[in-house]
Every structure is written in C-alpha cells, then in structure tokens.
Amino acid sequence: MLTKYPGAGNVSFAFPTPLYQRVMPGYETVNPELTRIILEHEKESVSLGRSNVGGWHSGDDLLEWPYPEIDALKGWIGEAVGEITNMEMEGRLSQDHDVNMDGGAWVNLCRNGDYNTIHNHPACSWSGVYYVSLGNRDPSAPEQTGQIEFLDPRMGATAVGLNGPDSLPKMRIEPVAGMMLVFPSWLYHCVNPFIGTGERISISFNVSLRFEG
Numbered sequence: 652m653l654t655k656y657p658g659a660g661n662v663s664f665a666f667p668t669p670l671y672q673r674v675m676p677g678y679e680t681v682n683p684e685l686t687r688i689i690l691e692h693e694k695e696s697v698s699l700g701r702s703n704v705g706g707w708h709s710g711d712d713l714l715e716w717p718y719p720e721i722d723a724l725k726g727w728i729g730e731a732v733g734e735i736t737n738m739e740m741e742g743r744l745s746q747d748h749d750v751n752m753d754g755g756a757w758v759n760l761c762r763n764g765d766y767n768t769i770h771n772h773p774a775c776s777w778s779g780v781y782y783v784s785l786g787n788r789d790p791s792a793p794e795q796t797g798q799i800e801f802l803d804p805r806m807g808a809t810a811v812g813l814n815g816p817d818s819l820p821k822m823r824i825e826p827v828a829g830m831m832l833v834f835p836s837w838l839y840h841c842v843n844p845f846i847g848t849g850e851r852i853s854i855s856f857n858v859s860l861r862f863e864g
Contacts, residue, residue: 668804670822671735671779671833675727678829684720685783689758689852692716699757702841705765711755713854724781724854728756731833732777732858754778754857759842761786761797761851767842769802775836775857782826783852792846798823799832802839826853 692709699708714725754775759767772778780799788796801822808820823843824832834840836857845851 709758756856779833786849786851
C-alpha cells in the first residue's frame with residue numbers, strides 16, 4: 652500500500668500489523684451480568700496462573716457457560732473476527748468459512764497490583780480481548796496502569812531511533828468498558844499492573860479460521 656507524503660516519492664508500509672478496535676453496541680446491558688457471572692465463577696475455581704501474576708485466570712471454557720450474555724459475547728467475537736479478516740483479505744471474505752473457537756476463551760480478573768507478563772497465543776489465526784469492567788483506577792497511578800501493551804514484532808526496529816508514531820517500540824491502549832480488540836495471535840503483548848480498587852475484568856479468546864473447499 653502506497654501513501655503519498657509531502658515530497659517527490661511515495662512511502663509504502665511493508666509489514667503492517669492489523670489491530671481491530673470497537674466498542675460493541677449493547678455492552679451497557681450485557682456487562683453488568685457478565686461481571687456478576689464471572690465473580691460467582693471465581694468463588695468456585697482456582698486460578699490457572701498462566702501469563703497472569705496475581706488475579707484470577709479462569710479455565711478456557713468460558714464460551715460454554717450457559718448464559719445469554721455469553722451468547723451475546725460469542726456473536727460479537729464472530730462479528731469482529733469477520734470484519735478484520737475481511738479487511739485483511741481486501742473484501743474477499745465471500746467464501747464459506749467457519750469461525751472455530753476451539754482455542755477457547757477465559758477470564759482475566761485483576762485487582763490491585765495484578766498484571767500479565769509478555770506472551771503471545773501460538774497456533775491460532777486471531778486473538779482478542781473484550782473489556783467487561785475497569786475497576787477504579789488510583790488517580791495517582793502511572794498513566795499506563797492497567798493498559799494493554801503491544802510490542803513491535805520487527806526484529807531490530809527498536810534500534811532505528813526515530814520518534815514517529817510508526818517507529819515506537821510499543822503501543823499502549825487504554826481500555827474502556829465494552830471495547831473489543833482483535834489482533835494476530837503471534838503478536839506479543841502484556842498488561843501493565845492495575846493500581847486501584849475493585850476488579851478489572853477482561854475476557855481473552857483465540858480463534859482459528861477454516862475455509863471450505
């Protein structure tokens with residue numbers, strides 16, 4: 652893709668990384684029930700303790716929980732994955748395909764001081780996160796508190812030394828309730844420590860696409 656900048660030449664972005672971001676319509680009625688359901692499940696099971704340090708990591712069977720709010724979430728995931736895939740395929744997502752959610756979905760629940768270390772999600776097409784509850788951030792906490800942080804996947808990119816928006820070694824996103832993010836599963840990311848009161852609740856998921864024919 653060529654982009655015209657001031658000057659005589661064109662600039663192309665050779666290896667762009669897509670990242671889908673949308674606040675899902677109707678989250679205001681779904682999220683309170685999701686919060687209640689998740690807090691009840693937390694009482695019944697121990698944390699799996701994967702990339703999380705502190706907090707609660709549920710099992711990866713969340714999409715099998717029998718609640719209408721989970722069904723709504725599944726629909727949102729399918730919609731978001733369809734949109735970002737169609738963009739990547741330049742509008743050619745007309746072929747029959749199956750959004751396979753066998754990679755699972757799980758809760759990440761953070762309280763004061765909890766965070767997630769750097770990781771990715773191998774062997775999937777897309778991964779994502781949906782934000783259910785933000786908790787109450789401490790006003791004196793650092794700006795990056797509770798933010799998800801994506802790392803530049805290009806080897807050596809941090810040595811360039813340019814200070815432009817496309818040259819930074821990391822990208823942070825401030826979550827809001829109802830926000831859906833979808834990104835390539837190979838993209839390394841982490842979550843900065845949450846400093847505050849209450850619970851910061853998100854739901855992570857993995858998706859594989861299978862095409863018929």
